[in-house]
Amino acid sequence: MVVTRNHKTHAAKQPLKKSQRNYEQQKYWNDRYAAKLIGETIDDDVDDDGDHTDEWYFSYSDISDVLQSHLKKHHRHSPVLDIGCGLSKIFNELLKDHFLGPFVGIDYAPVVIKQCKKANRNDNIHYLILNMLQKRKPDLSFNSFGLIIDKGTTDGILNNEANLLGISTMYEHASSFLSSNGIFLIITIKTVDDTEWFEGCLIPSLIRGSQNQQTKFIIHFHECATYTDGTENGPNIFVIVKHDCKSYSLRSSTNQSKQDISQIVTVKCY
Numbered sequence: 001m002v003v004t005r006n007h008k009t010h011a012a013k014q015p016l017k018k019s020q021r022n023y024e025q026q027k028y029w030n031d032r033y034a035a036k037l038i039g040e041t042i043d044d045d046v047d048d049d050g051d052h053t054d055e056w057y058f059s060y061s062d063i064s065d066v067l068q069s070h071l072k073k074h075h076r077h078s079p080v081l082d083i084g085c086g087l088s089k090i091f092n093e094l095l096k097d098h099f100l101g102p103f104v105g106i107d108y109a110p111v112v113i114k115q116c117k118k119a120n121r122n123d124n125i126h127y128l129i130l131n132m133l134q135k136r137k138p139d140l141s142f143n144s145f146g147l148i149i150d151k152g153t154t155d156g157i158l159n160n161e162a163n164l165l166g167i168s169t170m171y172e173h174a175s176s177f178l179s180s181n182g183i184f185l186i187i188t189i190k191t192v193d194d195t196e197w198f199e200g201c202l203i204p205s206l207i208r209g210s211q212n213q214q215t216k217f218i219i220h221f222h223e224c225a226t227y228t229d230g231t232e233n234g235p236n237i238f239v240i241v242k243h244d245c246k247s248y249s250l251r252s253s254t255n256q257s258k259q260d261i262s263q264i265v266t267v268k269c270y
């Protein structure tokens, strides 16, 4: 893998503290959304970070500058998938920015999918109850999504580090659903320096998930600023672009060594 560091703007920072909320559990999310529906919060956990937001980390307008530099015309004409959509308003914002969709939001919390369906009665926006950690391939088209979004979902799942193995399934699915030249956007507190996740899980899963022997990935890593109070990392933005190349790839050899990965994945850090 080739890693280049272009004008890295921020010094190394402390990682976010791990939350004691059960962000990795389906029941946690379902209860949280159900409570929200009746105007309550589930606040019996010990950490008190005032975390009752509907839009995690960034809205689309916060990240659109970064995204614009990677977007091509075809992305606005392709299906969009949001993995762990929750109550995010990102589809509405993408529509305003001339993305045509169709838009597919998936989440494993049935309560939130019901809420989303009720709130977004638009023929172009679809919601499905789906657990992205399931081994069986979800019933979505391969190589079809021009934009796949994971905003906060990785971090919820990896609140329990034992899920590192399980989350590889989610990345494999995402990779297989991504169209050629499509973008997989991951917004996360993870960085390229979390090698167990980045090199040990994300990259191999992307490669396994791609159907085409000649697929390559360029991973643009945008490290973000600290929150304004300066105490913690802001989340970072991974823009992963899948390219189906016509040229010969070393992956066609039977033994895939570490060197082969450098032919398949390029990482650029900003």
Ligand SMILES: C[S@@+](CC[C@H](N)C(=O)[O-])C[C@H]1O[C@@H](n2cnc3c(N)ncnc32)[C@H](O)[C@@H]1O
Residues within 6 Å of the ligand: 029, 030, 054, 055, 056, 057, 083, 084, 085, 086, 087, 088, 106, 107, 108, 109, 112, 130, 131, 132, 133, 150, 151, 152, 153, 156, 157
């Ligand atoms: C931190 S919230 C982010 C919500 C939304 N993406 C946003 O940015 O506002 C994580 C969401 O991922 C969903 N989720 C977690 N694990 C999932 C899984 N295995 N399959 C599908 N959805 C999942 C949760 O139900 C929750 O709605």
